Amino acid sequence: MLESSFSPQFNEQPASGKVQSERHLLFTKELAASYWRVYGCILSIVPDRNDADDVMQEVGILLWQKFDQFELGTSFTKWACTIAFHTSRSFARKKRQHTGVALSDETLRKLAVAHSGVSELLELRRMHLASCVSQLADKDRKFLLTCESRHGSVADMARDAKVPAHRLYKKLNRLRQNIADCIRRSLGGGDEI
Template sequence: MLMSETDRNARFVREFACHEVAIRAYVRRLVPSRSDCDDILQEVAMVLWEKFDEFDQAGDFRSWAFGFARYKVLSWLRDHGRRRLVLDSDVVAMIADESLEEDSLLEQQRHAFRSCFKKLPGNQQMLMANAYRQDMKIQEVAATSGRSTAGFYQWLYRMRQMLLECVQRQLASEANP
């Protein structure tokens, strides 16, 4: 069944927005500068947009996008090969393969973390989230928790340890069903 143009546009924007950070990180690991990464990412986005009708809607958008990103990076390397900071294509291919594996592991870890984080009571979730907000001072978060700053740091340490252990248990249980 063909999608309407509006549905197609909305679906693409949703998929791309959801995975843009991962695609950018993947490309950034393969090229020497952020500006090069930005240029390549624009080209990748254009190709993904043009080819979106060929994307299997039941498939994995991230993997599909990584494939295009890899070829755009290799093309960029071929065109900019005379620069001193550019890696050999074989090295980039090796890094790209390892990045795909690493991205998969990181996604599993993120999923496990979200699952463990959701198990915390709402007030603890809020305190932890506020502790990592750029616009919040740790002293303010500590005061809202009813703890001293030192006490809040200790609580935060214990919470991070508890989350780490939860993530490790969840990953171990998924590896050994």
């Protein structure tokens, strides 16, 4: 993560240590929550992971330096992705000048727009997923979350409960289908989720 050696330049009077600490905590929380979406935005323009890592590091520094420009109550992810897009585009432009091989600015813009649309759709689906899962009975929700966790082996659960594994697999599939139907209804009844 970012070191606190970067000193943000706020437009306000020097803040007390507590306010600075709260801003730093808020920044860290927001960056951690949106890190992979911002990194995905960078990868859509800078496909080489080593280059993308370098760009992400630069973006993290820029986000911290410009954090006073972020409007509380708006989407940090969208703001961060905008900065990531411009930083990535600048990197790609320099790389194109150096190597002679890169995508045009227009293609990069179209990629960023497509990535943004997909990200928004996925975020909307995540919100509906959380809502649909919360509507399950406690017992079903715990079962589903255990199965979906990395440590939730249906075979082990069946053995512990002394029931046939196929019965638990059927239950899991039924719950997944119920969740998919709930998300589909929440999104307006489309055929695909």
